[in-house]
Amino acid sequence: MPSRYEGLSREQLVTLVPELLLIGHLIDRAGMPFCLEAWGQDQMTQIAIEEWAGASPIYTRRMQKALKFEGDDVPTIFKGMQLDIGAPPQFMDFRYGVTDPRHGTFHLDYCGALMDVEPMGPSMVKNMCHDIEDPTFDATAVATNPKARVRPIHRPPRVPADRQPHCAWTVEIDPDSPDVEPIPALAVNARSHAAALALDDIDPAQDGLSDYSGPLVDDFDFASFSHSALVRMADEVVLQQHLLNLSFQLAVRERAAGDDRLFRRVALRQLIGHAGVAAERLHRALGLSDSPQDAARVIELHPLMNPMPYVRLGRDGESVTVSRSPAHEDGGWLPLCTPDSPDALQAIVRAVNPCLDVETSGTATDWTARVVLTDTAAPETGEVAVTKISKGAAFRFEPRRSLPIFVK
Numbered sequence: 001m002p003s004r005y006e007g008l009s010r011e012q013l014v015t016l017v018p019e020l021l022l023i024g025h026l027i028d029r030a031g032m033p034f035c036l037e038a039w040g041q042d043q044m045t046q047i048a049i050e051e052w053a054g055a056s057p058i059y060t061r062r063m064q065k066a067l068k069f070e071g072d073d074v075p076t077i078f079k080g081m082q083l084d085i086g087a088p089p090q091f092m093d094f095r096y097g098v099t100d101p102r103h104g105t106f107h108l109d110y111c112g113a114l115m116d117v118e119p120m121g122p123s124m125v126k127n128m129c130h131d132i133e134d135p136t137f138d139a140t141a142v143a144t145n146p147k148a149r150v151r152p153i154h155r156p157p158r159v160p161a162d163r164q165p166h167c168a169w170t171v172e173i174d175p176d177s178p179d180v181e182p183i184p185a186l187a188v189n190a191r192s193h194a195a196a197l198a199l200d201d202i203d204p205a206q207d208g209l210s211d212y213s214g215p216l217v218d219d220f221d222f223a224s225f226s227h228s229a230l231v232r233m234a235d236e237v238v239l240q241q242h243l244l245n246l247s248f249q250l251a252v253r254e255r256a257a258g259d260d261r262l263f264r265r266v267a268l269r270q271l272i273g274h275a276g277v278a279a280e281r282l283h284r285a286l287g288l289s290d291s292p293q294d295a296a297r298v299i300e301l302h303p304l305m306n307p308m309p310y311v312r313l314g315r316d317g318e319s320v321t322v323s324r325s326p327a328h329e330d331g332g333w334l335p336l337c338t339p340d341s342p343d344a345l346q347a348i349v350r351a352v353n354p355c356l357d358v359e360t361s362g363t364a365t366d367w368t369a370r371v372v373l374t375d376t377a378a379p380e381t382g383e384v385a386v387t388k389i390s391k392g393a394a395f396r397f398e399p400r401r402s403l404p405i406f407v408k
Helices: 010-039 041-053 056-066 074-082 112-120 122-142 184-190 227-256 260-286 292-301 326-330 343-352 382-387
Strands: 092-100 103-111 148-154 167-173 312-316 319-323 356-362 367-373
Touching: 010 041, 010 227, 010 260, 010 382, 041 056, 041 122, 041 184, 041 227, 056 074, 056 122, 056 184, 056 227, 074 092, 074 103, 074 122, 074 167, 103 112, 112 122, 122 148, 122 167, 184 227, 227 260, 227 326, 260 292, 260 343, 260 382, 292 312, 292 319, 292 343, 292 367, 343 356, 343 382
Parallel strands: none
Antiparallel strands: 092 103, 103 167, 148 167, 312 319, 319 367, 356 367
């Protein structure tokens, strides 16, 4: 199946793919404040654990297969982490070391997630860096090897307060260890259309790398990959976002305990916040104008509406048309976006230009949205403002040189 990212240049894709990784990371930032509000800190922590552990093993294996670096050793684990929305480059500045195929280390020279929660006090830091990280790091590693264990050397709360690096960890594969057991939500998510979605293979004949079968590198060099490989990465990364959101919704629905209004309120507020911040970053990264046509282009390229086989969408000028898609059948984001509930679409177009709005028509699964220019600038929604508390919303990437990491 073709991709909506196919029409972008190789240079645009080099910019876009790390943006999409960071945008995916912000799903958690968009949703957790409303989980905290609804159920308190302990349940928010459990939702975060289930959110990541119910999705990352699925999408990690997908990326391994797509870029041909499947294996069961520590370098394979680290390669998967470099292309995981849980560890967007630079914002989560992982530095890797490999002792041998079964042993390695990593540390974070900068942890944007820590910068987000450290001002909230040591209790919130412990929630993230202990309660959430322990099971979710192992869940990520288990996608490569169920006997892998990720354990801290040191981690926040930081003592002293300016300690560098922010944290450090060991990774060990112990053949005698019992397998890490997946959480029940993983099996549910694995049955989704998103988990099994078929995407086009990478064309090995194009200029640039077509896979990541070579050495592990310290900073993933997107510019070294072919146009076809970058398109596939972009599609896989937006699919990661759908899988993470499906896992988030499973956890939220369980806490809502049959209260559909509560479930929808939390799920929709997460979508609105994420949709607006993601659109703002996409708009800036691609250098688009603030016209209705370019706002419709942002909708077309937004993670909410991709990848192409998962969400059926067409664009004509300033209008986009959606039809019943596998994404509707999975639940997730798309059923929250209808003519009767245009909030997410409004957040997207107003991130491009606050004077824009959408005129919608159709049914819950088959609808058209036309972007229109109004005379009045709409205020930023509370959901977008809450998501922007994360430093990831305004984070800027810097050029870096990449070097291989060899097994000692």
